[in-house]
Amino acid sequence: MPKSDDTYHHGDLRAACLRAARQLLEEDGSAALSVRAVARRAGVSPTAPYRHFAERDTLVSAVAAEGYVELAGQLAAAHPSPSTPDDLAAVALAYVRFALEHPAMFRLMFAEPCDPSSEDRVVATAVISEYVGGIVRRAFPGADPDAMSTGVWALVHGLAFLYLDGKLDASAPEVVAGRVGAVVRELASAAAAMSPAAAEADRP
Amino acid sequence: MPKSDDTYHHGDLRAACLRAARQLLEEDGSAALSVRAVARRAGVSPTAPYRHFAERDTLVSAVAAEGYVELAGQLAAAHPSPSTPDDLAAVALAYVRFALEHPAMFRLMFAEPCDPSSEDRVVATAVISEYVGGIVRRAFPGADPDAMSTGVWALVHGLAFLYLDGKLDASAPEVVAGRVGAVVRELASAAAAMSPAAAEADRP
DNA sequence: CTACAATGTGAGCGCCGCTTACATTAGCGT
DNA sequence: ACGCTAATGTAAGCGGCGCTCACATTGTAG
Numbered sequence: 001m002p003k004s005d006d007t008y009h010h011g012d013l014r015a016a017c018l019r020a021a022r023q024l025l026e027e028d029g030s031a032a033l034s035v036r037a038v039a040r041r042a043g044v045s046p047t048a049p050y051r052h053f054a055e056r057d058t059l060v061s062a063v064a065a066e067g068y069v070e071l072a073g074q075l076a077a078a079h080p081s082p083s084t085p086d087d088l089a090a091v092a093l094a095y096v097r098f099a100l101e102h103p104a105m106f107r108l109m110f111a112e113p114c115d116p117s118s119e120d121r122v123v124a125t126a127v128i129s130e131y132v133g134g135i136v137r138r139a140f141p142g143a144d145p146d147a148m149s150t151g152v153w154a155l156v157h158g159l160a161f162l163y164l165d166g167k168l169d170a171s172a173p174e175v176v177a178g179r180v181g182a183v184v185r186e187l188a189s190a191a192a193a194m195s196p197a198a199a200e201a202d203r204p
Numbered sequence: 205m206p207k208s209d210d211t212y213h214h215g216d217l218r219a220a221c222l223r224a225a226r227q228l229l230e231e232d233g234s235a236a237l238s239v240r241a242v243a244r245r246a247g248v249s250p251t252a253p254y255r256h257f258a259e260r261d262t263l264v265s266a267v268a269a270e271g272y273v274e275l276a277g278q279l280a281a282a283h284p285s286p287s288t289p290d291d292l293a294a295v296a297l298a299y300v301r302f303a304l305e306h307p308a309m310f311r312l313m314f315a316e317p318c319d320p321s322s323e324d325r326v327v328a329t330a331v332i333s334e335y336v337g338g339i340v341r342r343a344f345p346g347a348d349p350d351a352m353s354t355g356v357w358a359l360v361h362g363l364a365f366l367y368l369d370g371k372l373d374a375s376a377p378e379v380v381a382g383r384v385g386a387v388v389r390e391l392a393s394a395a396a397a398m399s400p401a402a403a404e405a406d407r408p
Numbered sequence: 409c410t411a412c413a414a415t416g417t418g419a420g421c422g423c424c425g426c427t428t429a430c431a432t433t434a435g436c437g438t
Numbered sequence: 439a440c441g442c443t444a445a446t447g448t449a450a451g452c453g454g455c456g457c458t459c460a461c462a463t464t465g466t467a468g
Contacts, residue, residue: 007464010416034455045417047457052415056456110369111315129371143390150363150372151387155355158362165314167333168354183355186347187391211433214447238424249448251426256446260425 014052016042021063025104030111033060060108061118067105068124074098075131083138085188089181091135092156096180099160100170106160129153139188155187218256220246225267229308234315237264264312265322271309272328278302279335287342289392293385295339296360300384303364304374310364333357343392359391 010016020041024032035056036046053059078094079087099106129149136148159180163170170176214220224245228236239260240250257263282298283291303310333353340352363384367374374380 013415035457036455046455047418048416050457107315110365111311125371144386147383147386147390150366150383151359151391153371154362154366154387155359155391156362157365158358158360159354161314161361161365162354162358167329167357179351179354182348182351183358186351187355187359217446239426240424250424251449252447254426 010042010044010048013042013044013048016044017049017052017059018062018066021059022066022105025063025108026102029104030060030108033063033108035059057112058118061121063105064109065118065120065124067102067109068121068128071095071098071109072124072127072131075128081138082135085139085185088135088139088152088188089184092159092184093177093180095156096160096163096176097173099164100176103164106164110157110161152188155184159183214246214248214252217246217248217252220248221253221256221263222266222270225263226270226309229267229312230306233308234264234312237267237312239263261316262322265325267309268313269322269324269328271306271313272325272332275299275302275313276328276331276335279332285342286339289343289389292339292343292356292392293388296363296388297381297384299360300364300367300380301377303368304380307368310368314361314365356392359388363387 017038020038021033023041024034024037035049035053038059039046039049042049049059053062074094074097075091078091082088082091132153133145133149136143136152137145140148159168162168163176168176168179221242224242225237227245228238228241239253239257242263243250243253246253253263257266278298278301279295282295286292286295336357337349337353340347340356341349344352363372366372367380372380372383
């Protein structure tokens with residue numbers, strides 16, 4: 001008589017585990033994301049999740065993959081096809097905002113090296129990578145796309161992390177918006193004005 | 205008769221714990237950095253470290269603080285007083301190199317929000333912050349120092365993280381050096397050429 | 409309908425963080 | 439020199455964790 005009245009088989013325990021994991025992550029941070037806690041919340045025995053996730057890392061990778069697709073969605077929502085420094089600033093702000101609104105998830109997404117075993121996770125990051133590349137090609141046609149994509153992503157990602165670590169003032173959304181906008185516009189508009197010759201230096 | 209022949213009191217257990225912790229971190233990653241493992245390596249009972257570190261987080265914060273001062277040392281060694289985009293590229297490379305050579309330590313340093321309770325950690329980050337600020341004031345006298353410092357640090361920090369996450373090719377040191385140099389120079393030289401008027405946009 | 413594969417359970421091992429009570433010792437005032 | 443106190447280390451133990459293994463239940467293909 002393990003369960004009171006419900007069925008022995010859960011039905012969709014995998015999805016239930018992911019849901020529970022995300023709840024725990026939001027509520028108490030990544031330390032609370034234990035297999036046993038997930039099982040408890042899903043109303044199932046402590047070892048049941050191991051039928052769907054080989055080990056804890058598999059579970060957190062799956063959660064991280066969900067985070068990536070959500071981040072991609074937020075970026076696309078900020079601007080479907082950005083092509084100016086202002087557009088770029090809006091996207092950068094969406095990126096930072098995601099990090100600040102889901103700090104535990106954001107940290108989880110970048111806490112460990114993206115293991116090639118988690119296919120979901122790899123393709124999810126590839127989507128973001130291509131999205132950034134598209135922005136750069138439209139906004140900075142003169143620059144080397146690789147170097148510029150790298151720079152833009154690094155800048156935005158670094159901004160998010162600095163905010164997350166409390167190195168920058170994140171007291172009010174407007175403050176964050178103003179600062180991110182200023183930084184991105186300052187660097188991006190300068191880069192856009194550059195002659196394409198500068199890009200040549202990347203490939204000697 | 206707890207210990208065979210050595211003294212009952214260790215002498216400097218705190219330093220021994222920090223040493224052991226850093227060894228474990230380098231060898232097996234942050235997951236291996238447990239209080240008990242540290243105690244074992246220091247040749248002491250499992251709970252002895254709690255006399256010097258209130259909880260595990262206190263220990264890892266102390267380790268992170270050491271990481272910050274070492275990072276600051278590496279940056280200063282790369283260039284004591286950088287003032288040109290090329291100097292800046294050298295410092296950025298040192299930053300990225302530190303992350304790639306001590307990945308577990310680097311992740312540890314930025315894994316959790318910098319808790320204000322760890323004084324060492326706070327002052328160590330403040331040192332780096334001022335160092336970056338100094339670079340920016342010398343290299344980009346026309347720009348708004350705050351926005352520019354933020355941008356530079358974010359860019360470099362983001363680069364380090366993207367390398368660490370395997371998003372960029374880190375197969376050979378020369379490849380990394382070339383790419384970091386290209387990205388930093390591309391953005392920095394452009395920013396340096398800007399008219400100071402752009403900085404005004406930050407403070408409307 | 410039955411055999412099988414998939415899914416969930418229960419017990420248990422070793423490790424972990426941390427607390428509490430106790431043992432040893434260094435250092436200091438007298 | 440001596441004893442007191444505080445600092446430092448020890449031993450035992452609690453609950454939680456990741457994970458394994460043997461077993462129970464059930465959907466499903468033949």
